[in-house]
Amino acid sequence: MNDKSRPWYESQEMLDYELLIANKVATRWKCTTFKLPIKYNLDYAFIRDKEIVSFIEFKRVGYTIDEFKHFGGYGLSSHKWMAAKSLCQTSGKPFCLIIETKDNRFWFTEYTNFDNMRTVIGGRNDRGDIQDIEPWVKLNAYNFNEIML
Numbered sequence: 001m002n003d004k005s006r007p008w009y010e011s012q013e014m015l016d017y018e019l020l021i022a023n024k025v026a027t028r029w030k031c032t033t034f035k036l037p038i039k040y041n042l043d044y045a046f047i048r049d050k051e052i053v054s055f056i057e058f059k060r061v062g063y064t065i066d067e068f069k070h071f072g073g074y075g076l077s078s079h080k081w082m083a084a085k086s087l088c089q090t091s092g093k094p095f096c097l098i099i100e101t102k103d104n105r106f107w108f109t110e111y112t113n114f115d116n117m118r119t120v121i122g123g124r125n126d127r128g129d130i131q132d133i134e135p136w137v138k139l140n141a142y143n144f145n146e147i148m149l
Contacts, residue, residue: 041083054096073138075122081137085114107144
């Protein structure tokens, strides 16, 4: 469990898969990966020449990028967004969100400006966890670029 009230949803299999993808992307971008401790609320830091160049969050999603465009954007937990904002504003490094869409394509978007994001209530209903419904920021799906792995 990640705290006293919520179950831990990430399996070891998922964590291993995230590491595989993070390493592939990092290699493509001429970086190495560093798995962040859980208290940072993001998955990785990408490192080049011993310096952090970006903070990374990885998500596998059940939609295509075109479906996100139709939905008005990609919803990301405001809690995750605030963690990214804090780390990035403190360090001056960007936040990079990498998603794998249901068609097994990989996309990324990068942020250095965290101001005035469209905010909605969103979440998932499939786990029966009422804490899965929460404030989300809506990220413009047109800002995602494909990563060819």
